[in-house]
Amino acid sequence: MTLREWARRRGGQPAPKSALALLLDGHGAGDTAGYPPHWLESVSTFYDYLHDGAAERVCSGTACRFARSAPVPGAEVRCLGRCYEAPVTSAQPIGPIPRLSLVAPPVILRHLVAGARADPEVEYSALPDAATILDAVVASGLRGRGGAGFPTGAKWRTARDTEAPDRYVVANGDEGDPGSFVDRLLLEEDPHAVLAGMLACARAIGARRGVVFIRREYPRAQAVVREAIEWAERAGFLGDFFRVRVVSGAGSYVAGEETALLRAIEGGRAEPSPKPPFPAQRGLDGLPTVVQNVETLAAVPWVVERGKCADTKVVCVTGAVARPCAVEVALGTPLVEVLERACGGAAAGRRWKMALVGGPMGRVLPASAFGTPLSFEALPGMGHAGVHVLSDEVSAGALARHLFDFAAAESCGSCTPCRVGTSQLASRKDAASLTRLLDTLELGSLCGFGQGVPRPIRDLLEHFPQELFA
Amino acid sequence: MIYIDGQETTAEGSVLDACRRVGASVPAFCHDERLGPGGHCRACLVDVGGRVVPACTTPARDGQHVTTHSQQLAAYRLDLAELMLAESRPGGRVGQTLSALGASGDRYAALVSEPKQDASHPYLRLDLQRCIKCRLCERVCADLQGQFVFATLGRGAQAHIDWGKQAFADSDCVSCGACAAACPTGAITDIDRLRAETRAEERVVQSTCSYCGVGCQLEVHVAGDDVVRIEGASSPVNHGQLCVKGRYAHAFARHPERLTTPLLRKAGKLMPVGWPEVLAYVATELTRLRGRVAALSSSRCTNEENYLVQKWFRAGLGSHDIDCCARVCHAPSAAGMRRSLGTGAATNSLADIELADLFLVCGSNTTVSHPVTGARIKQAVLSGAKLLVVDPRRTELAELADVHLQLRPGTNVLLFNALAAVLVEEGLVDRDFIAARTDGFEEYAKFIASQRPELTEHLTGIRAEVVRKAARLYGRAARPMQVHGLGMTEHYQGSEGVMLLCNLALLVGAIGREGVGVNPLRGQNNVQGAADMGCQPDLLTGYADPDDKAVIERFTSVWGRPLPVQRGRTLPKIYQGIRDGSVAGMFILGEDVVQTDPDANRVRADLASLELLVVQEIFLSETARLAHVVLPGASFLEKDGTFTNGERRIQRVRKALEPPGQARADWQILCDLMAVTGYPQHFSQPAQIMDEIALLAPQFAGVSYARLEADGLQWPVPSLDHPGTPMLHRDAFPQGRAKLMRVEYVPSPSLASSGASLLLVTGRALEHYNSGSMTRRSKNSELLPEDRLQIHPDDAARHGIHDGDRVVVKSAFGEAVGVAELGDEVAPGTLFMTFHFPESGANNVTTDVVDRLADCPEYKLTPVEIRRAG
Numbered sequence A: 001m002t003l004r005e006w007a008r009r010r011g012g013q014p015a016p017k018s019a020l021a022l023l024l025d026g027h028g029a030g031d032t033a034g035y036p037p038h039w040l041e042s043v044s045t046f047y048d049y050l051h052d053g054a055a056e057r058v059c060s061g062t063a064c065r066f067a068r069s070a071p072v073p074g075a076e077v078r079c080l081g082r083c084y085e086a087p088v089t090s091a092q093p094i095g096p097i098p099r100l101s102l103v104a105p106p107v108i109l110r111h112l113v114a115g116a117r118a119d120p121e122v123e124y125s126a127l128p129d130a131a132t133i134l135d136a137v138v139a140s141g142l143r144g145r146g147g148a149g150f151p152t153g154a155k156w157r158t159a160r161d162t163e164a165p166d167r168y169v170v171a172n173g174d175e176g177d178p179g180s181f182v183d184r185l186l187l188e189e190d191p192h193a194v195l196a197g198m199l200a201c202a203r204a205i206g207a208r209r210g211v212v213f214i215r216r217e218y219p220r221a222q223a224v225v226r227e228a229i230e231w232a233e234r235a236g237f238l239g240d241f242f243r244v245r246v247v248s249g250a251g252s253y254v255a256g257e258e259t260a261l262l263r264a265i266e267g268g269r270a271e272p273s274p275k276p277p278f279p280a281q282r283g284l285d286g287l288p289t290v291v292q293n294v295e296t297l298a299a300v301p302w303v304v305e306r307g308k309c310a311d312t313k314v315v316c317v318t319g320a321v322a323r324p325c326a327v328e329v330a331l332g333t334p335l336v337e338v339l340e341r342a343c344g345g346a347a348a349g350r351r352w353k354m355a356l357v358g359g360p361m362g363r364v365l366p367a368s369a370f371g372t373p374l375s376f377e378a379l380p381g382m383g384h385a386g387v388h389v390l391s392d393e394v395s396a397g398a399l400a401r402h403l404f405d406f407a408a409a410e411s412c413g414s415c416t417p418c419r420v421g422t423s424q425l426a427s428r429k430d431a432a433s434l435t436r437l438l439d440t441l442e443l444g445s446l447c448g449f450g451q452g453v454p455r456p457i458r459d460l461l462e463h464f465p466q467e468l469f470a
Numbered sequence B: 001m002i003y004i005d006g007q008e009t010t011a012e013g014s015v016l017d018a019c020r021r022v023g024a025s026v027p028a029f030c031h032d033e034r035l036g037p038g039g040h041c042r043a044c045l046v047d048v049g050g051r052v053v054p055a056c057t058t059p060a061r062d063g064q065h066v067t068t069h070s071q072q073l074a075a076y077r078l079d080l081a082e083l084m085l086a087e088s089r090p091g092g093r094v095g096q097t098l099s100a101l102g103a104s105g106d107r108y109a110a111l112v113s114e115p116k117q118d119a120s121h122p123y124l125r126l127d128l129q130r131c132i133k134c135r136l137c138e139r140v141c142a143d144l145q146g147q148f149v150f151a152t153l154g155r156g157a158q159a160h161i162d163w164g165k166q167a168f169a170d171s172d173c174v175s176c177g178a179c180a181a182a183c184p185t186g187a188i189t190d191i192d193r194l195r196a197e198t199r200a201e202e203r204v205v206q207s208t209c210s211y212c213g214v215g216c217q218l219e220v221h222v223a224g225d226d227v228v229r230i231e232g233a234s235s236p237v238n239h240g241q242l243c244v245k246g247r248y249a250h251a252f253a254r255h256p257e258r259l260t261t262p263l264l265r266k267a268g269k270l271m272p273v274g275w276p277e278v279l280a281y282v283a284t285e286l287t288r289l290r291g292r293v294a295a296l297s298s299s300r301c302t303n304e305e306n307y308l309v310q311k312w313f314r315a316g317l318g319s320h321d322i323d324c325c326a327r328v329c330h331a332p333s334a335a336g337m338r339r340s341l342g343t344g345a346a347t348n349s350l351a352d353i354e355l356a357d358l359f360l361v362c363g364s365n366t367t368v369s370h371p372v373t374g375a376r377i378k379q380a381v382l383s384g385a386k387l388l389v390v391d392p393r394r395t396e397l398a399e400l401a402d403v404h405l406q407l408r409p410g411t412n413v414l415l416f417n418a419l420a421a422v423l424v425e426e427g428l429v430d431r432d433f434i435a436a437r438t439d440g441f442e443e444y445a446k447f448i449a450s451q452r453p454e455l456t457e458h459l460t461g462i463r464a465e466v467v468r469k470a471a472r473l474y475g476r477a478a479r480p481m482q483v484h485g486l487g488m489t490e491h492y493q494g495s496e497g498v499m500l501l502c503n504l505a506l507l508v509g510a511i512g513r514e515g516v517g518v519n520p521l522r523g524q525n526n527v528q529g530a531a532d533m534g535c536q537p538d539l540l541t542g543y544a545d546p547d548d549k550a551v552i553e554r555f556t557s558v559w560g561r562p563l564p565v566q567r568g569r570t571l572p573k574i575y576q577g578i579r580d581g582s583v584a585g586m587f588i589l590g591e592d593v594v595q596t597d598p599d600a601n602r603v604r605a606d607l608a609s610l611e612l613l614v615v616q617e618i619f620l621s622e623t624a625r626l627a628h629v630v631l632p633g634a635s636f637l638e639k640d641g642t643f644t645n646g647e648r649r650i651q652r653v654r655k656a657l658e659p660p661g662q663a664r665a666d667w668q669i670l671c672d673l674m675a676v677t678g679y680p681q682h683f684s685q686p687a688q689i690m691d692e693i694a695l696l697a698p699q700f701a702g703v704s705y706a707r708l709e710a711d712g713l714q715w716p717v718p719s720l721d722h723p724g725t726p727m728l729h730r731d732a733f734p735q736g737r738a739k740l741m742r743v744e745y746v747p748s749p750s751l752a753s754s755g756a757s758l759l760l761v762t763g764r765a766l767e768h769y770n771s772g773s774m775t776r777r778s779k780n781s782e783l784l785p786e787d788r789l790q791i792h793p794d795d796a797a798r799h800g801i802h803d804g805d806r807v808v809v810k811s812a813f814g815e816a817v818g819v820a821e822l823g824d825e826v827a828p829g830t831l832f833m834t835f836h837f838p839e840s841g842a843n844n845v846t847t848d849v850v851d852r853l854a855d856c857p858e859y860k861l862t863p864v865e866i867r868r869a870g
Helices: A003-010 A019-024 A037-044 A062-067 A120-125 A130-140 A152-161 A182-189 A191-205 A219-234 A258-266 A294-306 A335-341 A396-410 A416-427 A431-444 A448-452 A454-463 B015-022 B071-087 B092-100 B136-145 B178-182 B191-198 B244-248 B275-289 B303-316 B331-340 B350-354 B371-382 B396-400 B412-425 B431-437 B441-451 B453-460 B464-476 B494-507 B527-532 B549-559 B571-580 B600-608 B666-676 B686-696 B749-753 B793-798
Strands: A099-101 A168-173 A209-214 A243-248 A289-293 A312-319 A325-330 A352-357 A363-366 A386-391 B002-004 B007-009 B045-048 B051-054 B065-067 B124-127 B151-153 B160-162 B188-190 B203-208 B217-223 B226-232 B263-266 B269-272 B293-296 B358-362 B386-390 B403-405 B480-484 B517-520 B585-589 B612-617 B629-632 B641-644 B649-653 B758-763 B788-791 B806-810 B815-822 B830-834 B862-868
Touching (some): A019 A243, A062 A312, A120 A191, A152 A191, A168 A294, A182 A219, A191 A219, A191 A294, A289 A294, A335 A352, A363 A454, A416 A431, A416 A448, A431 A454, A431 B071, A448 A454, B002 B015, B007 B015, B015 B065, B136 B371, B178 B188, B178 B226, B188 B191, B203 B649, B226 B244, B275 B612, B275 B629, B275 B666, B303 B585, B303 B666, B331 B517, B358 B371, B386 B464, B412 B453, B441 B453, B453 B464, B571 B600, B815 B830
Parallel strands (some): A099 A325, B358 B386, B386 B403, B480 B517, B758 B830
Antiparallel strands (some): A312 A325, A352 A363, B002 B007, B045 B051, B217 B226, B263 B629, B758 B862, B806 B815
């Protein structure tokens, strides 16, 4: 919040919009609404959608990038969450997300695959009292599905035990990883599971306010969740005791990092802050804030009801497979089993070479390692577990360059190694010099972005050293 | 305990703090101990128990083993340094560190960008080619100064600092210099720092700023006999922060117009003479005029000098006719607070600002007149404290206020009674406190019932519901802290207005605990001290009563002379004395009354009619031009002594330079004057003078120079083992109980007699200090080259005045000229003008009305007419 915004608010006028919200509404050119122009510019130059103002964008996410033989001109967007129908632009009509489950009954996709659409009322009304919820979540051992795998119950406890007049629950719907679209699926088709998960958390920790942060790339998800909130408020499941609003992103990958997400919700530049303090101690407005990924929250009502953990994960598979889809699997299922059973094996005429698991900060598995189980332990760094399978038409060098571009384009610029280092990756001419820079990025970067950028590149160096500097 | 390379230290703060404590060299570029860790530069990585982590963001924990140097860390630091050189060409300590790490700049290709450069500001210089994006400028500007000049634009490798499209001089910058002080690369620097690069600094002298009464601690960097630069020292008063005056306006010290020899009027002209001749002349004349001499001492000078002036006049020349400029600023605060509470000084400390949850700021444009304190209040309010501002002007703080009580000038008494009436009526009072510690509540409650805001809103111009809202906020706050300025005191009912402030604090029990109180923001650097030392006619050193037998005995025995019997006169009465012939000679130390006292034409005429006017000064001021004798004194940079700030903190002033030419330290001149007029003193250094003060004034009994070395002491300091008193009235008031005062509103004679439609308020601008004799002789004059007249656009339109026009302001007393500045900072019907430039003559128009109790002039209310200058 800027001084002027604050001054106006204190002047007794209605709370003005944050800089980001103003800019998303098209302010900023002539009318700066009291902000110094460079304050608005500081925000507008951070987000892709505000920077060039283009509404129609060409997806350059991993799936779309490798589904195209040549680049398409136009403003870029790094993943629209439509990798199953790649390549796309934002102008094309959106096709349905193919989904299935290898676990029966499914947990996260419980309302989405069996055809048995639950009455949303049950998700809310079945929730028990605060202590029971918290005990159930702690006992279940549920871990965040956003990628970090942090124990959910511990986070909630911290928030509850931090003395404060109020608390926040934030749903992280900033699904930035190219190749992942499970959050979009849940937000658009099962929003009440997510909202009920938020309500459970709110009740458990004593929060009266919630935010669903949804990336600008998912306009339909934003509309659906807004409608769902209105419905739940009319039905009395949400209200003054827990007020939820939707906040839109504006095109920034790093905004998905939890501390950066909070800055984006406040309407500023989505730059991560050092931890501690953790958001559960000190987050939005300085209040304890639980930030959970959408997928985790969708699982919460199920976990609370049963008091045990859902050891499943929705994996989004795209690329050189016969049937790209979102598939719920038991954690620990070997990748090849997912590819064969859920996706029908390799796409016609394609031979698997490697898979990028968990997006641009994830892991590269050569085809020979497709037997690796999909679990946080067996495949550290698998993150949100979007799987993009690449055929032997793609060189490891091309994938590396794609990752370099992504890193340089999405670095927020807050810390030195990542700000400067990501832009120097592409010019490294040998393995030693590249490795030295990767070491610097990994050791020195402030957040998981810069620390994670080296991960798939190191895999490429290990498995395809001869292709990288060709 | 935490172990840094094997060295043991306590596990407090961050690992970086621990490293610094044991002296381990860990590079860190974005760290400032006044701010939380930024974590931007990533240079401070260390090995903690086998994990490489940033030292600044890692909390120190017991049992940690930290390694600051290893092969891995060396390789990392070198690579990071090379990356930094790919995006910048840093100078300063970053540049040195990168060189020391062995970075060459050829490992990575330079990023293509066109960093901005700017030299539009008189002091600050920006060259962003040097910037490593550590964000310290952005953070100190926002989080310490509250000014929000800088912002980071762009993402990733394009991220960079910016201040907007305008030239830097046209930005919101208030020239406090905090960014230049914090910048580790020289990307933001100032002309003083650039000069420091070419001159070897020889020594650093810690001293006390001589501008306003905040009392900021300075580090004066000296080369040869010149100040190279001034930095803010770490101190509970200013935490390293300074303002545009304290940091930058020091060029006056070596200005060619400095007085370097004594001057004696011969054949109508002031001629340079030697010290023996001038001292002999003064001795003869003062002896001749004995019984008809008066003195005005200087709040700009040290405690020791003020003490000497009053000692000289009282014991040496036999006159209580001694006053100081507290008369024209906070004498009503002292008088009012003494009557209500028993002590006429701030009840609390600046450190209480961070503890308060509500501020009641009355008649103080704090961010302009006391910038470092103002910024501190601003930060407290940004962090959630509530803010009420009473001011006829929409000041910067008023703009941030929860309630701005924009009253008509001259209606303070009505407004503060109305606030109190609401507190009593709505039961928002602390009955226990009132019962235990005050007298007269029952009568007071009856009286105040007649002062409800509904009855006076037509006079104050503030709707009753707004007054009620403010009163409720004040009454419900847990720790409401008052600060007030000259908008309270410089009024016909100034002292009484201050009593009403005391009433408010007493009603809610906001006295004698932390984060509350009644706190006058003293105007001049040592106006508190000048009054403490006894430079007022009715009170001796330490506010001792000259009618008290024990006091007379004590002073007579130390001074070795009898005290005068005849009562002394305040400054306005001394001027009257000149007119009625009872004053024929005057000694004025470091005050330019012709420019700063009201009704300046009369002041000029009065002084011109004296048989002897001796002015001790550093420049030939408007007043000095009228003198028969001008004695060249020393600036605060050129002598030792002490100043006492507005929170009663006695702080050391330390000599950094020699006085120019034959100029001498004022205390030495005073000793000579005392000697030649038959009252020789034995002092060879100011510390001895302080020892004598400690002997006489119980509040100073425990004060000695040795004890002032660190952060000074806040009086009262009753004994040598007493730690000083940050807060007054904790358990009791000096007279036992405090008084709730019943004050009826009496309109100023100016309001009663005049038909003028416009009311003029005078005051200060940020860039200049009072008469401007020092700040005008610095580049601050480029920042603000003239006195401005703020006028509401409606009034301007009615008089055909446009922005930038020269405007004649006319009162019953005279005419002044100001440059029109149109805006809604003033309400229609109100004008505001500064008085920093002699050529504008602002005080030609101010009136002869003075405070009913303390004789302080009513600067804040002058009925005037205006017209565009022809």
